[in-house]
Amino acid sequence: MIKLYGLAVSNYYNMVKLTLEEKGLAYTENEISLFSNDPTFKTRSPMGKVPFIETSNGFLSETGAILEYLEELKPTPALLPADPFSRAKTREIMRIIELYIELAARRHFRHVFFGDPLNQAAVEEARLVLENGVSALKHVVKPGPYLCGNELTYADFYAYHSFPYANLVTSKLYGWDIIAAVPGLKEVLAEVAARPASRKVDADQQTALAAFMAQNSGG
Numbered sequence: 001m002i003k004l005y006g007l008a009v010s011n012y013y014n015m016v017k018l019t020l021e022e023k024g025l026a027y028t029e030n031e032i033s034l035f036s037n038d039p040t041f042k043t044r045s046p047m048g049k050v051p052f053i054e055t056s057n058g059f060l061s062e063t064g065a066i067l068e069y070l071e072e073l074k075p076t077p078a079l080l081p082a083d084p085f086s087r088a089k090t091r092e093i094m095r096i097i098e099l100y101i102e103l104a105a106r107r108h109f110r111h112v113f114f115g116d117p118l119n120q121a122a123v124e125e126a127r128l129v130l131e132n133g134v135s136a137l138k139h140v141v142k143p144g145p146y147l148c149g150n151e152l153t154y155a156d157f158y159a160y161h162s163f164p165y166a167n168l169v170t171s172k173l174y175g176w177d178i179i180a181a182v183p184g185l186k187e188v189l190a191e192v193a194a195r196p197a198s199r200k201v202d203a204d205q206q207t208a209l210a211a212f213m214a215q216n217s218g219g
């Protein structure tokens with residue numbers, strides 16, 4: 001049985017959890033604090049990040065690596081297309097979302113979600129990266145009903161669990177709705193949201209978010 005470690009508020013954690021749900025793989029959830037002083041944390045997740053999983057072969061971190069592992073472990077239902085070129089195009093979209101949407105917006109997470117001072121140096125820098133990322137996505141996605149066409153893929157999971165948080169950042173900082181900026185994306189996100197696996201993951205995320213906010217507002 002796979003052990004999933006992390007936090008239900010984490011978008012990357014939820015990409016892995018959604019995969020486990022969609023593939024019908026048995027797993028347990030193991031909450032781990034990001035501020036853990038546990039000296040073994042980095043022996044399990046070398047970068048000190050979540051999510052990571054524990055398998056009968058050992059620990060594995062980095063969402064992209066975990067998703068690829070799960071695809072090989074249980075190829076059906078497939079979350080990458082069968083044809084090599086289409087698989088590569090799906091990975092291209094995953095990378096663009098991760099590197100130029102999620103990571104660029106993440107630079108402002110502490111400001112937007114926790115009220116830390118704004119990182120002025122990153123405001124313009126992140127905007128340029130985000131503009132490039134959004135423009136690239138307009139060229140590579142083929143929405144209807146999913147980002148790569150008919151098949152649900154990992155590209156949808158990256159979009160579904162990256163855009164909502166990133167959009168809160170771009171709306172607040174730049175007055176810019178990056179979901180509306182990619183034609184068809186809003187409909188794709190609605191399609192993913194309607195899946196039973198998503199409903200479960202999202203319900204858990206909402207519960208965790210409410211507890212997280214109450215804890216961090218001193219309530």
Ligand SMILES: N[C@@H](CCC(=O)N[C@@H](CS)C(=O)NCC(=O)O)C(=O)O
Nearest residue numbers: 010011012034049050051062063064
């Ligand atoms: N590249 C990592 C990123 C994961 C990540 O940034 N996780 C966040 C939680 S959503 C985290 O662990 N943050 C704590 C930190 O960066 O120290 C992945 O793909 O899994």
